[in-house]
Structure formats: structure tokens, C-alpha cells
Amino acid sequence: MAEIEIKGVGKTFRAFTALHSIDLTINDQEFVVLLGASGCGKTTLLRIIAGLEVPTTGEVWIGGRRVDRLPPRARGISMVFQNYAVFPHLTVFENIAFGLRMQRLPKPEVVRRVTRTAELMHIEQLLKRYSGQLSGGQRQRVAVARALAMEPDVILMDEPLSNLDALLRLEMRAELKGVLAASKTTTIYVTHDQVEAMSLADRIAVMHGGDIVQADRPVEVYRNPAARFVGSFIGNPPMNFLPARALGEGRWQVAGHDFVGPRSAAPQIEFAIRPEDLHPAEHGLVAEVRVVEPLGPHTLVTATVAGVMLRAVLESTLVVAPGDHLSLAPVADRIRWFDPETQKAIT
Amino acid sequence: MPRLLPYLLLAPATAFLCLFFLYPFSLVAIDSLTRDGTWSLANFERMAGHWKFGPTLRNTLLLAAIVVPLQLTLALLMASMVTRLDRARGMVLYIFAIPLGISDLAAGLVWLAIFEQSGFLNSALSGLGLIDTPQLFLGYQSKGVIFTAVVLTELWRATAIMMVILVAGMGLIPKEYGEAAEVFGASRWQRFRRITLPLLKPSLQTALILRVIMAFEVFAVVLALGGTNLPVLMSETYNWQFTMQERGVAAAYAMVILAISVGFTVLILRLLHVPKEARP
Numbered sequence: 066m067a068e069i070e071i072k073g074v075g076k077t078f079r080a081f082t083a084l085h086s087i088d089l090t091i092n093d094q095e096f097v098v099l100l101g102a103s104g105c106g107k108t109t110l111l112r113i114i115a116g117l118e119v120p121t122t123g124e125v126w127i128g129g130r131r132v133d134r135l136p137p138r139a140r141g142i143s144m145v146f147q148n149y150a151v152f153p154h155l156t157v158f159e160n161i162a163f164g165l166r167m168q169r170l171p172k173p174e175v176v177r178r179v180t181r182t183a184e185l186m187h188i189e190q191l192l193k194r195y196s197g198q199l200s201g202g203q204r205q206r207v208a209v210a211r212a213l214a215m216e217p218d219v220i221l222m223d224e225p226l227s228n229l230d231a232l233l234r235l236e237m238r239a240e241l242k243g244v245l246a247a248s249k250t251t252t253i254y255v256t257h258d259q260v261e262a263m264s265l266a267d268r269i270a271v272m273h274g275g276d277i278v279q280a281d282r283p284v285e286v287y288r289n290p291a292a293r294f295v296g297s298f299i300g301n302p303p304m305n306f307l308p309a310r311a312l313g314e315g316r317w318q319v320a321g322h323d324f325v326g327p328r329s330a331a332p333q334i335e336f337a338i339r340p341e342d343l344h345p346a347e348h349g350l351v352a353e354v355r356v357v358e359p360l361g362p363h364t365l366v367t368a369t370v371a372g373v374m375l376r377a378v379l380e381s382t383l384v385v386a387p388g389d390h391l392s393l394a395p396v397a398d399r400i401r402w403f404d405p406e407t408q409k410a411i412t
Numbered sequence: 413m414p415r416l417l418p419y420l421l422l423a424p425a426t427a428f429l430c431l432f433f434l435y436p437f438s439l440v441a442i443d444s445l446t447r448d449g450t451w452s453l454a455n456f457e458r459m460a461g462h463w464k465f466g467p468t469l470r471n472t473l474l475l476a477a478i479v480v481p482l483q484l485t486l487a488l489l490m491a492s493m494v495t496r497l498d499r500a501r502g503m504v505l506y507i508f509a510i511p512l513g514i515s516d517l518a519a520g521l522v523w524l525a526i527f528e529q530s531g532f533l534n535s536a537l538s539g540l541g542l543i544d545t546p547q548l549f550l551g552y553q554s555k556g557v558i559f560t561a562v563v564l565t566e567l568w569r570a571t572a573i574m575m576v577i578l579v580a581g582m583g584l585i586p587k588e589y590g591e592a593a594e595v596f597g598a599s600r601w602q603r604f605r606r607i608t609l610p611l612l613k614p615s616l617q618t619a620l621i622l623r624v625i626m627a628f629e630v631f632a633v634v635l636a637l638g639g640t641n642l643p644v645l646m647s648e649t650y651n652w653q654f655t656m657q658e659r660g661v662a663a664a665y666a667m668v669i670l671a672i673s674v675g676f677t678v679l680i681l682r683l684l685h686v687p688k689e690a691r692p
Contacts, residue, residue: 117591138597150592153692154610164596195689215596 067128067141067218067251068093069114074123074133076109083109085275086123091268096245096252097280098262101272102298107255108223110272114253115144115221128218138167143212144221148228149204151196157183157207158192164215182210185244202233209241213248220245222254226261238264259299263287271295291410293335293403302340302365302376307350309336309402317402320350320371326402327411334411335403340365342399343377349394352377354387366391444663455660459652459668468643469668475559475644476627479566483623484616486567487574492604494575495582505579509572519569520636524550527561527637550637558638565633570626574619581615582608611692617684624680625673645669 069091076084084106091097099107112118114125116137125133132140143164151160161179170178183189186206196204205225212220225241226234242265245252256262262269263283270280271294279291290296296304309317315328319336326334341363343349352368352375359365359381366377366385370393377393385391402411447454459465494505511519526532527549534546549557585608593603609616631646640647645665653662 115595117594137595142595144592144595146588146592148586148588150586150588152589152592152607154686154690163593163598167597167602195687197691198689211596 068126069219069251069253070124070126071110071114072124072126074110074113074120074125076106076113076118077121083275084113084120087277089270089277089280091251091253094249094251096242096254096265096267098266098269099253099255099272100257100259100262100269100299102257105272106275107257107272111221111223111253111255114219115142116140141218142221143215143217143219145208145212145223145225147224149208151199151204151207151211153196155195156192157188157194157196157199160196160207161192161211161214163211178214178216179210182214185213186210201229202237205229205237209244213244217250219251219253220248222252224256225254227256227258234261241265259301263299271298273298288399289410290337290401293337293405293408293410296337296401296403300339302378304337304339304401305343305375305377306403307336307338307370307373307375309334320373322348322350324400326400329402329404329411331404331406333405335405337401337403338395339399340376341378342396343375343379343393344396345379345383345391346394347392349392350375352391352393354385354389354391357385357387368393440663440666443660444667447660455658455664458658459661459664464643464648468645468648471559471642472628472630472644473672475562475566475630476624479563480620480623480627482563482567483571483574484620486571487578487619490571490575491578491582492608494579505576508575511569512572512576514569515632516569516630517632517636519565520633523561523565523568523633524636527557550641552641555638555641558642561637562630562634562642565637566627566630569633570623573626574623577615577619577622578612581612581619584615585611613684613686617680620680620684621677624676628669628672628676645672 069089071087071089071091074084074087075082087106087110089097099110101107109118113120113133114127116132116135116139120133123133124131127140127142151157152163155163158179161182162175165175165178179192180189183192186209188203188206188210191199191203191207196207199207205228208225226237229237238261254262254265266283268280269283269286270277271286272278273292273294279286279295281289281291286295287299290299290304293306297306307319309319309324309326311329311332311334312318312323315326317324317326317334317336324336326336350370352366352370354366354368355374356367357364358367362381363378364381364383364385366379368375368377368391375393377391379385403409404411444455445451445453490508494501494508497504514522524531528534529546529548533549534543537543538546548554550561589607589611590603593607598606629646630644631650634642634644635647640651643651645668649662649665649669652658652665
């Protein structure tokens with residue numbers, strides 16, 4: 066059992082505040098992805114959980130034990146590093162066995178665990194090789210095997226797939242998901258790749274400027290962004306935003322059309338819609354087409370609505386050319402509203 | 413032309429080496445192997461037969477055997493400290509490296525000023541009331557003290573050269589290896605022993621070869637502190653050349669120094685060899 070509790074964790078490097086005050090509870094065996102752009106503090110948070118960084122404020126609890134002042138080895142964790150950190154002077158076998166030897170496990174147990182994890186990661190034929198004789202993908206497998214061999218309560222992963230080429234990344238992603246689910250460990254996974262986050266996570270914690278902006282199931286994060294940043298960061302292409310002017314009584318004017326929205330005292334808020342939730346229909350928003358990109362299953366159209374850039378994912382059967390005028394109607398229950406002051410969602 | 417260009421560019425350096433290194437070297441080699449114009453091993457026989465040869469060889473090897481391991485340990489310690497510093501790293505490195513800027517003779521004289529009869533050590537001891545009259549520390553009867561003084565001077569003078577090389581080598585080891593080892597349960601000592609040291613092998617090689625060769629060529633420091641009381645290979649070479657005026661025997665000594673240096677260089681290269689596949 067390893068529930069992780071992060072209570073008010075902050076980190077300041079000299080004049081720079083990397084983390085403000087993070088609160089996050091991760092359930093036993095849960096797969097949580099820390100997602101954010103570079104510099105958002107996600108790696109710092111992971112390193113604090115690992116014990117490679119000491120938090121300036123706050124507490125970290127793993128499995129009911131306060132660990133933020135303990136060295137990494139006393140925390141029951143193991144880690145996969147971004148550059149794998151497979152020791153070049155040791156064979157694959159010795160790399161996987163490294164942590165087990167440090168724990169002074171009996172030799173037969175070391176051999177048993179190394180063999181088992183090597184088979185799990187399909188690298189049993191590489192055990193005698195050195196890191197320099199491996200491909201990037203194989204090194205990645207060694208790094209994961211080394212982490213699994215520890216049979217830890219918690220596995221921490223710092224952008225483990227970011228150094229692989231696209232095809233390999235796809236393959237490893239699926240494999241990691243299977244292996245980690247079977248290992249029944251709690252996993253914290255750092256990435257800047259939203260597709261990776263969506264496909265792997267039980268829960269995504271979106272980070273921005275040293276704060277967690279939203280932590281929820283992937284579908285929730287996608288469908289109901291808690292903040293404008295989440296909508297603009299997740300989704301490819303991201304959410305469209307249009308200014309909405311108050312007409313009173315919860316009615317808002319967006320590009321010359323009336324919409325029913327939240328009851329807010331603000332004179333102006335933002336109307337938001339995902340590109341795939343716009344459909345050609347009569348009496349929609351009038352959009353002047355700028356760029357048409359046929360992508361196969363659908364066509365990506367970039368257009369302007371009342372001078373604001375907007376993207377729509379449309380049926381590939383639609384015949385449209387730059388300069389055309391389209392009438393695009395948003396799916397009513399997919400419209401979201403944001404407060405431009407607080408950047409938060411209004412419901 | 414482009415195919416010849418690299419050789420052309422190397423030619424001046426090659427010519428320089430041939431003229432100023434290979435040529436004099438062969439002259440010395442020939443000197444050591446000839447006597448009165450004929451080939452013979454007489455010079456080597458004369459060298460080895462002299463009563464001073466045994467102590468000379470023993471002194472030199474013993475000095476190297478004591479100084480080099482001590483320096484290696486100290487240099488590793490200093491390099492680890494410097495590497496770990498966040499601030500003032502450059503300054504600490506400079507301070508550690510100051511003795512490097514002093515010639516070996518000057519270093520010998522500095523320590524002579526400490527140990528001699530009217531030196532700092534005597535004034536300090538008498539100032540503290542520990543001795544009544546100045547002591548003769550470096551007399552011909554106290555070879556142990558002379559030897560210790562030479563060891564101290566060598567440590568003070570030449571540890572930094574190893575440290576500088578090791579600091580550079582440690583800087584090349586990615587931080588992630590140490591962090592990975594830490595996460596997987598290695599203590600500070602285990603990280604040093606199992607990660608830093610093996611990955612430092614190439615730098616250790618360079619530092620050791622450089623230092624070991626320097627140790628066999630120790631001369632001015634010994635001369636300053638011990639005069640003729642502590643004969644070493646280099647001082648004997650000097651003696652045979654200039655005092656005894658026997659060029660051939662001096663050349664034989666030079667050849668012995670060369671042989672020992674080459675021997676140890678090969679040994680160090682072997683012992684600290686990193687197989688190609690195990691290189692980062």
C-alpha cells in the first residue's frame with residue numbers, strides 16, 4: 066500500500082519560485098501524470114518526491130510515513146530517468162541488479178529478480194551487454210527493468226519516452242501501460258506530451274507556473290478544463306476562445322450571436338469551444354476560411370470569426386477553399402466559459 | 413593535394429620532435445651503450461656495481477611508492493570537495509593550485525626554510541618552550557626526517573596537478589548517474605566507489621601517469637632538503653655527469669629512469685584500461 070500525499074510543497078531556488086504550494090493526493094496503485102510545459106515545475110515536484118531535491122516548505126508522505134527529510138533509498142521508490150542513466154561501466158545484468166545488490170539481497174534472489182524483469186521487458190538476450198552496445202529503446206527497457214526489479218511501492222518516471230523516436234514511443238507507451246498495471250505500483254509520470262498523458266493516466270495533474278491547475282481524469286481535463294490554460298494546452302489543435310459581451314440575464318453576445326451562458330456580473334467573459342465541436346450549420350458563427358489542411362480522417366480549417374483566429378475540425382467530405390465563408394455552429398452542451406480576469410472556468 | 417595536406421601540416425611538429433627529442437635521445441642511448449668508441453655494457457656495469465646504486469634506486473622507488481598513493485587519495489578528496497561546491501568553486505580551485513605555479517627548486521627552498529636549523533619550525537618550537545637549542549633536523553644522521561620532509565614538500569607541491577585533472581574528469585560524469593545510484597540505494601561512499609571511481613578511470617590514468625613519471629624524476633626538492641644525503645636517480649645522473657665527469661654512466665642512469673617510467677606507464681594503462689564497449 067503506497068498512497069502518496071503532498072501537502073503544501075513549495076520550492077524556491079534563490080530568487081526563483083519553482084513550486085508555490087502543491088497539494089496532491091495520489092491513491093495506492095494509481096497512475097498519475099504530471100503534465101505541463103517545460104519550466105512549469107513538474108520535474109522539480111517529481112525530484113522532491115524522489116528525495117533528490119529538498120522542499121522549501123511542505124511535507125511529503127508515502128504509505129503513511131513522512132519522507133521529505135529521508136534519503137531516496139529510505140522511501141521505497143525507484144525511478145526511470147529522462148536520459149535513462151544506465152551505468153556505462155556495468156553490464157545490463159549488473160545495471161538491473163544494482164539496487165538489489167545495494168540491499169544485500171541473497172544471490173539467487175538477485176538472479177531471479179533480474180531474470181524475471183529482463184524477461185518482462187524482453188531484454189533477456191542483452192544481459193551481458195554494456196550500455197554502449199544498446200540502442201536508445203533497449204536502454205530505455207533496461208532503465209525500466211532496473212526500476213521494476215526493486216519491486217518498489219512507487220515508480221517515478223521523468224519523461225521516460227521523450228528521447229525515443231515517434232514509432233518506438235508509441236510501442237513503448239502501450240507496453241509501459243501494461244507492465245505498470247500488472248506491477249501494481251503507484252506511478253507518477255512526468256511528461257510534456259499531452260497524448261502520452263491522456264493515454265497513460267488514471268489522473269492527469271496539469272501544472273502551470275509552479276501550480277497544479279487541475280487534477281482529474283483525462284476525459285474530464287479534456288472536456289471540462291478548470292482553467293483557460295488547460296483548454297489552450299490540452300487538445301491538438303487547442304480550444305478556441307472568442308470574446309463574449311454581457312447582454313444581461315445570463316445571455317452573452319459572441320460574434321454577433323446570442324448564447325445562453327453563466328450568470329456573471331462581468332461585462333465581458335470568454336466563450337470557448339473545441340475545434341471538433343464546431344459543425345457547418347445554418348445560423349452559425351460566420352467564419353472566413355484562411356487555411357485548409359486535409360488530414361485524412363478529417364479536414365482542419367483555420368478561419369477568422371469577427372477578426373479572431375479559430376480552428377475547426379470538419380468532415381473530410383466537405384469541399385471548402387480559402388476565402389470561402391462558412392457558417393459554423395457550436396454544439397450547445399460543449400460550450401465552456403472562462404473569466405478573463407481569473408483565467409478560471411465559469412459554470 | 414588534399415590527401416597530403418594532413419601530413420604536410422603534421423610535418424613541422426614531426427621535424428621538431430625528431431630534431432629535439434629523437435635525435436638527442438638516440439645520442440644518450442648510444443652514449444650509455446658505448447665506451448671508448450666500442451659497444452659495451454660497461455657503463456651499466458659501472459653504474460650497478462657502485463655502492464650508491466642500490467640505495468639510490470630504493471630511495472626513488474620508496475619515495476614514489478609513498479608519495480603517489482598519498483597524493484592520489486588527497487587529490488580525490490580535494491576534487492570531490494571542489495566538485496560539490498556550489499559557490500566560490502573557482503576560487504578554491506585557484507587556492508589549491510597555487511603551489512603549481514612554484515618551481516620545484518623554490519618549493520624545496522620554502523620547505524628548507526621551515527626545517528633548517530634557523531628555520532621556522534625551530535623558532536616555533538623554541539617559542540613554545542618545547543626545545544632549548546635549535547635542532548638539526550636535516551642532518552646526515554637523520555635520513556628519516558629528510559625523507560619525511562621530501563614527502564611533505566612533494567605533497568604540497570604536486571598534489572594539485574592530479575586534482576586539476578580529476579576535477580575536470582569528475583565534471584564529465586553526468587549528474588544523473590550519481591542520482592540514479594542514490595535512488596537505487598547507494599550510500600555516499602558506495603556512490604564514490606561504484607560509480608565515480610570506475611567512470612573516472614580515464615582521468616585517473618592521465619593523472620597517475622603524469623604524476624608517477626614526475627615522481628621518478630624528483631630532483632631539486634631532494635637536493636634542496638637533503639643535499640647528497642638522500643641520493644635519488646636524478647641526482648645520481650647529475651653527479652655522474654658533472655662531478656664524476658662520466659657521461660656514459662650518467663646516460664645509463666637516464667636510460668634506467670626511462671625504462672622505469674615506460675614500465676609504470678604501461679602498467680597503469682593496463683590496470684586502468686576501460687574496454688571500448690564499457691565506455692560512456
